[in-house]
Amino acid sequence: MEYLFDTNIFVESKKNLPMDVWPTFWTKMVELISSGNIYSIDMVKDEIDRGGDELTDWIHNNAPRGFFLTQDMAVMAKLVETIAWAQNCAVHFSQSAIVDYVKVADSYLVATAAARDMVLVTYEKSNPQRRNRVMIPDACNAIGVRTCDLNTALRELGIFI
Known part of the structure; x- marks a missing residue:
């Protein structure tokens, strides 16, 4: 199984597992990237690049x-x-929620995971009644894509740090 990583996986990992304190974690991430078990999309790279920080440098140095x-x-x-699902959803998302969903990486992550039969890895949680934001797990559920968090993905990949 291949896993597709959301921006928040990298950002939260940088925040909660600093590279200088958790070098083993970051080394394992490089190994996973090199093995072809995990991927992301170009729009996630763009979002990380806007941070202009050590995560940006790490991505440029370690992600081919x-x-x-x-x-x-x-x-x-x-x-x-x-x-189409977001526009026709029974929850009736606000117009700004739909515009944001299309504008940021989220809709492209969902579409990529669906097209390539991947598991989408995100820290977002399902909230089917939310009107002001389309949540990745809810969009995935609607079109048949499995989601999980980072710990679940690492367990399934047999990575124990």
Whole structure:
């Protein structure tokens, strides 16, 4: 199984597992990236780049070009599906929630995971009644994509630090 990482996995890991205190964790992340078990998308890279910090440097030094997947026709077809779900959802998301969902990496992560049969790894939690934000787990549930948090992904990959 391949795993697709949300921006928040990297950002929260940097915050809660500082690179100078948890070097083993960050070394394992490099190993996972190199093994082809985990990926992310180009829009996540863009979000990390905007931080301009040690995480940005780490990503540039440790994530090869193929780690950040780009959109192809299969992804774009799933993107249309996930956006249509958000627009027609019974919760009736606010217009700004739908615009934000399309503008940030979230909808592209969901579409990529669906198109490539990947597990989407995020710290977001399902909240099906939320109107002001489309939550990744809810969008994934709607189009048949499995989600999990980082600890679950690491356990499934047999990584114990």
